Amino acid sequence: xxxxNINGSQTATGVLLASLVLPxxxxxxxxxxxxxxxxxxxxxxxxxxxxxxxNDSQPGWDRIKVDAAQVYVQAPIAGDWSIEASGxxxxxxxxxxxWHTQNTALSGASHMSDERKAGDVKVTRYLARAxxxxxxxxxxxxxxxxxxxxxxxxxxxxxxxxxxTVGFGSASDTIDNTYSGGSTAINRHKSTNEFMGGxxxxxxxxxxxxxxxxxxxxxxxxxxxxxxxxxRPNQRDIWIALARxxxxxxxxxxxxxxxxRNYSDTFGVQSHTLGLDWVQPAGRWTFTPGARYxxxxxxxxxxxxxxxxxxxxxxQAVVARANKLYGSNQSTDQRLAAFGAITLSMKVSYAFTxxxxxxxxxxxxxxxxxxxxxxxxxxxLDPFNANFIQVGLTHRF
Amino acid sequence: MSRWRTLRFxxxxxxxxxxxxxxxxxxxxxxxxxxxxxxxxxxxxxxxxRYTEGSVISRINQSAGLAAIETDTETSGLLDFAHSLWTQxxxxxxxxxxxxxxxxxxxxxxLPEPATLQGLLPRVDWQQVERHxxxxxxxxxxxxxxxxxxxxxxxxxxxxxxxxxxDIHHAxxxxxxxxxxxxxxxxxxxxxxxxxxxxxxxxQDTRQTDTPLALLTLARGGLATSGDYERFFIHEGQRYCHVxxxxxxWPVTHWQSVxxxxxxxxxxxxxxxxxxxxxxxxxAWLEAQGMRYxxxxxxxxxxxxxxxxD
Amino acid sequence: xxxxxxxxxxxxxxxWLGGCxxxxxxxxWDKGNLAKPMMTFExxxxxxxxxxxxxxxxxxxxxxYGVGGGGCGCN
Numbered sequence: 154x155x156x157x158n159i160n161g162s163q164t165a166t167g168v169l170l171a172s173l174v175l176p177x178x179x180x181x182x183x184x185x186x187x188x189x190x191x192x193x194x195x196x197x198x199x200x201x202x203x204x205x206x207x208n209d210s211q212p213g214w215d216r217i218k219v220d221a222a223q224v225y226v227q228a229p230i231a232g233d234w235s236i237e238a239s240g241x242x243x244x245x246x247x248x249x250x251x252w253h254t255q256n257t258a259l260s261g262a263s264h265m266s267d268e269r270k271a272g273d274v275k276v277t278r279y280l281a282r283a284x285x286x287x288x289x290x291x292x293x294x295x296x297x298x299x300x301x302x303x304x305x306x307x308x309x310x311x312x313x314x315x316x317x318t319v320g321f322g323s324a325s326d327t328i329d330n331t332y333s334g335g336s337t338a339i340n341r342h343k344s345t346n347e348f349m350g351g352x353x354x355x356x357x358x359x360x361x362x363x364x365x366x367x368x369x370x371x372x373x374x375x376x377x378x379x380x381x382x383x384x385r386p387n388q389r390d391i392w393i394a395l396a397r398x399x400x401x402x403x404x405x406x407x408x409x410x411x412x413x414r415n416y417s418d419t420f421g422v423q424s425h426t427l428g429l430d431w432v433q434p435a436g437r438w439t440f441t442p443g444a445r446y447x448x449x450x451x452x453x454x455x456x457x458x459x460x461x462x463x464x465x466x467x468x469q470a471v472v473a474r475a476n477k478l479y480g481s482n483q484s485t486d487q488r489l490a491a492f493g494a495i496t497l498s499m500k501v502s503y504a505f506t507x508x509x510x511x512x513x514x515x516x517x518x519x520x521x522x523x524x525x526x527x528x529x530x531x532x533x534l535d536p537f538n539a540n541f542i543q544v545g546l547t548h549r550f
Numbered sequence: 551m552s553r554w555r556t557l558r559f560x561x562x563x564x565x566x567x568x569x570x571x572x573x574x575x576x577x578x579x580x581x582x583x584x585x586x587x588x589x590x591x592x593x594x595x596x597x598x599x600r601y602t603e604g605s606v607i608s609r610i611n612q613s614a615g616l617a618a619i620e621t622d623t624e625t626s627g628l629l630d631f632a633h634s635l636w637t638q639x640x641x642x643x644x645x646x647x648x649x650x651x652x653x654x655x656x657x658x659x660x661l662p663e664p665a666t667l668q669g670l671l672p673r674v675d676w677q678q679v680e681r682h683x684x685x686x687x688x689x690x691x692x693x694x695x696x697x698x699x700x701x702x703x704x705x706x707x708x709x710x711x712x713x714x715x716x717d718i719h720h721a722x723x724x725x726x727x728x729x730x731x732x733x734x735x736x737x738x739x740x741x742x743x744x745x746x747x748x749x750x751x752x753x754q755d756t757r758q759t760d761t762p763l764a765l766l767t768l769a770r771g772g773l774a775t776s777g778d779y780e781r782f783f784i785h786e787g788q789r790y791c792h793v794x795x796x797x798x799x800w801p802v803t804h805w806q807s808v809x810x811x812x813x814x815x816x817x818x819x820x821x822x823x824x825x826x827x828x829x830x831x832x833x834a835w836l837e838a839q840g841m842r843y844x845x846x847x848x849x850x851x852x853x854x855x856x857x858x859x860d
Numbered sequence: 861x862x863x864x865x866x867x868x869x870x871x872x873x874x875x876w877l878g879g880c881x882x883x884x885x886x887x888x889w890d891k892g893n894l895a896k897p898m899m900t901f902e903x904x905x906x907x908x909x910x911x912x913x914x915x916x917x918x919x920x921x922x923x924x925y926g927v928g929g930g931g932c933g934c935n
Contacts, residue, residue: 167638167838167839167840168634168635168638168812168817168820168821168824168839169812169813169814169817169839169840169841171630171631171634171635171638171817172631172812172813172814172816172817172820173813173814174627174630175627175628175631175704175816176623176624176627177624177627177704177707177708177711178704178707178708178711178814178816180711180714180715181707181710181711181714181730181813181814185771185813186731186768186770186771186772186773186811186812186813186842201904201905201906203906203907203910205910207914219914221910223906223909223910225905225906227905237905239905239906239909241909241910243913303926305926312885312886312887312888313888314884314885314886315884320926347923349926353901354884355884355886355891355894356883356884356886357883357886358765358886358890358891358892358893358894359893359894361894361899361901363901365924365925367923367924369923391923393921393923393924394924395924395925397901399899399900399901401893401894401896401898401899403893407898408896408898408899414921414924416921416923416924418920420920422920422921424919424920424921426921432898434739434898436739437738437739438739439898447915447919447921449919449920449921452920488918488919488920489920494918494919500907504738504739505738506554506738507554507735507736507737507738507740507742508742509738512904512907514907516911518918520918520919537918539914539918541910541911541914543906543907543910543911545904545906545907547904742897743895743896743897744895746892747892749889764887764889764890765889765890765891765892765893766888766889766890766891766892767891767892767895842888842889844887844889854887854888854889855888
């Protein structure tokens with residue numbers, strides 16, 4: 154009979170023990186057979202670096218470019234622990250903060266600050282069929298700082314077909330745009346608490362699914378300080394439901410990944426995100442074409458642009474309306490409008506050795522009111538196109 | 551040092567088709583390791599075969615009822631192992647049961663003469679094997695030792711040990727269906743996935759479908775299968791296989807096959823043979839040993855262990 | 861209401877897949893294909909961070925995949 158000792162590893166008795174004392178088998182020291190590694194501490198250290206480049210175009214606006222350098226490390230510690238850390242440094246060029254009503258009302262440039270540096274560290278302790286993690290994340294931009302903590306736990310049933318997860322996250326953000334010469338947000342705060350519960354279930358020898366439910370409660374300053382006449386509620390509660398399914402196709406030796414996310418918050422925004430990826434290995438190469446469809450409804454305080462009799466943007470009318478509504482929630486930020494978006498992506502990776510992988514991923518994104526589910530999104534939105542590409546290298550040792 | 555590749559060496563040993571597969575970059579090292587591993591398998595076959603003149607087993611058998619034979623550490627170790635199996639199986643696993651082959655004619659598909667069988671049974675008795683230190687003596691003339699119950703599996707482990715001594719870290723030894731996996735796949739495109747193993751259904755020859763009985767992954771450890779399809783004959787609709795109960799002399803009938811996964815192939819093989827002999831008590835016994843198993847009952851029903859993946 | 865729809869969708873999907881009588885009771889002996897790297901949910905740790913950060917700044921829905929990540933100045 155195999156028994157577990159205090160540390161959870163197994164000692165051999167019975168026939169197994171008898172075999173281990175055979176002189177010829179002394180070199181083969183395994184006590185338990187190993188199939189596919191389950192959720193145990195990683196055996197190897199992983200290092201990954203990635204460079205990402207993003208650019209977008211929207212008629213009438215400056216082209217925004219972002220370059221990001223990321224690094225990631227995961228290492229096992231002392232057998233039952235692991236540590237993960239990552240860092241990113243983003244550089245944005247071409248963004249111009251908008252101060253005037255005219256500019257914001259046209260289509261609302263999204264705000265991206267000049268430079269962002271962020272890092273996070275996560276420590277995990279592995280137990281018999283479970284794991285517990287604690288993490289800390291910090292993000293700094295010239296006008297925005299975020300500090301966050303996370304705790305999560307996961308445990309599996311005896312037959313390893315079902316894994317439960319729970320998580321809690323708490324973030325505390327500070328917004329202060331005095332640095333960029335603004336005075337609309339001086340030392341404002343926002344705090345968010347998130348609770349997540351999920352289950353991953355093996356359904357058949359070729360199917361595995363996952364369901365996650367997240368509840369986020371946020372309070373504080375949500376306005377965009379770079380827009381005039383932008384006032385948002387000081388509370389935002391969110392529900393997010395996510396379902397994912399990976400299906401193995403024997404005929405192609407490939408897998409199909411599908412996901413659906415449903416989001417709704419107290420700003421009145423509801424969205425659907427549908428994702429599909431086909432992972433196709435081919436020798437040392439792996440090709441992953443993918444598609445994503447996104448559709449959101451407008452926030453209940455979002456205001457459409459007003460057009461005059463000639464169909465031109467009527468700035469006077471927009472300002473008059475903003476003044477009339479002064480004190481109540483209002484925003485002309487395009488990100489709160491109703492629209493849809495499609496992303497087409499292709500990722501190609503190549504394995505130099507079993508432990509060294511290079512990858513390139515290209516994505517093309519298009520956001521328009523017409524793509525909104527049901528056909529008509531908010532009026533007066535300019536279509537928006539973006540391209541992003543990532544190049545990375547991963548090595549395990 | 552060059553590109554990653556998989557080498558496969560096919561050979562015949564112990565009356566079975568065998569192969570060694572390994573992923574590596576240095577073909578020279580891989581070939582040398584494979585040759586030594588195959589030589590080791592042949593060494594074990596010669597040393598413990600009942601049929602080879604001058605083998606350790608032959609000498610012990612020929613000296614039955616006569617003088618004790620001096621054996622080496624390896625043989626002593628295996629005899630200790632056999633004793634342990636005899637104890638743990640409540641006497642069902644008995645390596646003196648080989649004499650029963652004189653009553654059973656599998657080649658000509660003939661049932662034994664009752665008188666012959668009765669005459670042989672008294673010679674099946676592990677307790678009549680005398681051991682003092684490295685010396686072994688079969689008390690009664692006509693008694694025989696037979697390492698067939700774990701010989702092939704032991705050879706699989708030894709082959710793996712030889713590969714390991716050559717620093718081979720991604721290999722699969724297959725001796726007629728008894729497997730030892732020494733590390734996961736090494737090819738870059740496989741990214742460290744384990745060896746994919748298909749277990750054939752015991753009645754594959756009569757099925758319409760060819761989907762395997764099981765599809766599992768193995769990175770380290772041994773997998774062995776005992777079945778009623780390896781050597782058998784069918785007489786008047788009844789199957790008679792080569793796994794014989796030492797007390798009655800008749801074949802077992804409860805399982806079509808039992809596959810066991812263990813840390814090494816020797817253990818897996820011994821357990822799968824004992825499981826065949828234990829009949830309906832096998833699942834409980836295997837669970838008590840803490841081993842993962844897959845068994846196909848006489849009626850085709852498939853039973854799997856409850857133990858999880860690690 | 862959308863959560864109810866999602867739950868119903870989940871149940872319907874599971875019932876459809878339930879043509880297989882042993883749904884969810886996959887034995888270790890049959891997990892050969894599930895063990896392949898392409899069948900995990902986690903994937904590349906950095907890939908999604910970059911992409912989700914972009915989406916968070918262009919759309920109004922972020923999160924749902926995990927907890928504890930910090931925020932950013934993309935309201």
